[in-house]
Amino acid sequence: xxxxxAAKQLLxxxxxxxxxxxxxxxxxxxxxxxxxxxxVDLGAAWIHGDSRNNxxxxxxxxxxxxxxxxxxxxxxxxxxxxxxxxxxxDYELIEEKAQQIINRIHDLQRTASDNESxxxxxxxxxxxxxxxxxxxxxxxxxxxxxxxxxxxxNYKDLSLKYWDEDEEFDGSDLLLEKGYGNLxxxxxxxxxxxxxxxxxxxxxxxxxxxxxxxxGSMEADSVLITVPLGxxxxxxIQFTPKLPRGKLDSIERxxxxxxxxxxxxxxxxxWPSDAHRLGLLSSTTLERVxxxxxPPLADSTVLLALVYGDFARRIEDLPKQQIVQLLLxxxxxxxxxxxxxxxxxxxxxxxxxxxxxxxxxxHIPPGASLQDCEDLSKPVGASLFFAGEATNRLYPGxxxxxxxxxxxxARQIELAHS
Ligand SMILES: Cc1cc2nc3c(=O)[nH]c(=O)nc-3n(C[C@H](O)[C@H](O)[C@H](O)COP(=O)(O)OP(=O)(O)OC[C@H]3O[C@@H](n4cnc5c(N)ncnc54)[C@H](O)[C@@H]3O)c2cc1C
Numbered sequence: 145x146x147x148x149x150a151a152k153q154l155l156x157x158x159x160x161x162x163x164x165x166x167x168x169x170x171x172x173x174x175x176x177x178x179x180x181x182x183x184v185d186l187g188a189a190w191i192h193g194d195s196r197n198n199x200x201x202x203x204x205x206x207x208x209x210x211x212x213x214x215x216x217x218x219x220x221x222x223x224x225x226x227x228x229x230x231x232x233x234d235y236e237l238i239e240e241k242a243q244q245i246i247n248r249i250h251d252l253q254r255t256a257s258d259n260e261s262x263x264x265x266x267x268x269x270x271x272x273x274x275x276x277x278x279x280x281x282x283x284x285x286x287x288x289x290x291x292x293x294x295x296x297x298n299y300k301d302l303s304l305k306y307w308d309e310d311e312e313f314d315g316s317d318l319l320l321e322k323g324y325g326n327l328x329x330x331x332x333x334x335x336x337x338x339x340x341x342x343x344x345x346x347x348x349x350x351x352x353x354x355x356x357x358x359x360g361s362m363e364a365d366s367v368l369i370t371v372p373l374g375x376x377x378x379x380x381i382q383f384t385p386k387l388p389r390g391k392l393d394s395i396e397r398x399x400x401x402x403x404x405x406x407x408x409x410x411x412x413x414x415w416p417s418d419a420h421r422l423g424l425l426s427s428t429t430l431e432r433v434x435x436x437x438x439p440p441l442a443d444s445t446v447l448l449a450l451v452y453g454d455f456a457r458r459i460e461d462l463p464k465q466q467i468v469q470l471l472l473x474x475x476x477x478x479x480x481x482x483x484x485x486x487x488x489x490x491x492x493x494x495x496x497x498x499x500x501x502x503x504x505x506x507h508i509p510p511g512a513s514l515q516d517c518e519d520l521s522k523p524v525g526a527s528l529f530f531a532g533e534a535t536n537r538l539y540p541g542x543x544x545x546x547x548x549x550x551x552x553x554a555r556q557i558e559l560a561h562s
Contacts, residue, residue: 145174145543146531147370148331149550150557155335157558162362164341164355166500170332173372173501174543176325177491180409180446183323184438186493187504188543190214191320193313200327200544204320207330211318212439218420221285222478223278228416229425237275238282245269245287249304256305261510262291263300281425288429295507295541296401298453306508311538319439324543343371347384348527366527366560368553370546373520373534374400374502388524394516398534400503401541402496404456406449406467407438409489414475414482417442424474431455433474447475456504460494467492505541506534514540521549526560529553 148170151161169175173187191200191211204211221229229235245266252265266287273283292298295307320326340359346367347354353367371381376395415422415437422435432455438446449471451459459467468487475483495504508514514537521535531553532546539545
């Protein structure tokens with residue numbers, strides 16, 4: 145998204161732009177599959193915040209894309225042996241107590257040191273939560289969903305001080321009916337994109353740049369780097385001269401979280417037709433899964449499981465059948481024997497081991513701050529520029545953050561050549 149948004153902007157303003165893309169498709173961490181009979185987003189899925197200020201809303205309108213809001217109130221929680229939690233007052237109490245913990249975390253942030261993780265603070269607060277096991281486990285579930293799932297990491301890997309310093313757009317979270325890939329395809333139209341062009345060397349100087357890989361090489365006045373933070377962390381691309389120390393330090397300090405998706409197709413649905421999200425309460429969040437019917441309609445036969453943090457990393461090393469059984473066992477704890485013994489089809493993402501992503505999106509771990517995103521975004525001279533979600537200080541980790549970072553980089557390039 146960052147590369148495409150910058151390229152489009154520069155093209156419109158009269159620049160000659162070539163996009164070098166390692167994969168055989170556009171979109172990077174936006175990737176929609178049709179294999180299971182319905183469009184399923186294996187990467188980004190939601191437009192976060194349908195307010196007029198969100199630039200993606202303008203794009204969705206421009207391209208006449210149909211959207212569907214996720215109704216988070218239609219989250220159905222289950223407890224093993226007890227079935228669905230039906231009592232509205234339980235849901236209210238869970239949310240109220242979880243919100244109290246978040247408020248408490250905000251108090252602690254004021255005096256926290258830069259190196260403190262959120263792990264200890266939140267575990268102490270969770271331990272002191274009162275109420276029945278449904279309430280306690282519910283609060284744990286709700287918080288993990290609000291913090292760990294959103295950031296793609298476990299509490300221990302998040303900075304207590306800076307974890308939520310980014311901005312958000314107001315409004316509902318929207319899914320694109322034909323998937324995010326549809327938007328990318330429309331945006332990519334008219335651009336000179338060279339697929340399967342892996343870049344592994346960049347030489348730069350005030351006079352220009354040379355970018356090369358197994359496919360050959362190309363020279364340009366400027367080069368914009370939009371590879372994910374995870375790829376920069378691996379030093380997959382060799383820069384000559386080396387990148388400035390400050391930028392390398394920021395790359396090292398910032399964290400790359402992990403969210404993986406497991407999409408299963410069944411013969412028929414066994415979950416409630418009006419649910420948008422389903423979850424199993426448990427006394428730990430070690431193997432926590434959120435399930436989403438795709439699309440959230442009565443005739444859906446596809447269930448998407450979302451896993452994150454250490455569990456998402458572990459999933460990447462497990463055999464497919466073990467993952468299926470693990471998920472079916474959780475579903476059986478929720479829906480009993482109506483759950484079949486196998487799935488008709490399954491797709492499992494592996495963003496952590498994907499050499500062109502090396503993770504799902506960035507976050508602020510202990511020791512880092514949003515200043516690191518800012519430092520990452522700075523050009524090096526007049527020839528080397530940076531964009532991508534991790535370079536957006538205001539909206540890191542998101543598609544809108546990537547989009548806006550591309551526009552910012554395009555402006556920087558124009559300024560350097562004006
Ligand atoms: C599972 C998952 C769920 C997500 N959910 C959401 C969501 O619901 N909403 C949201 O807003 N965000 C979500 N995100 C985050 C969002 O997808 C990203 O923030 C955004 O798409 C990043 O865009 P980008 O342009 O910065 O990077 P990318 O999309 O990663 O683009 C970088 C490009 O560089 C290419 N590349 C890498 N290495 C090389 C190389 N050596 N040579 C040439 N090309 C290379 C890659 O193939 C890729 O196309 C999710 C991400 C994941 C993985």
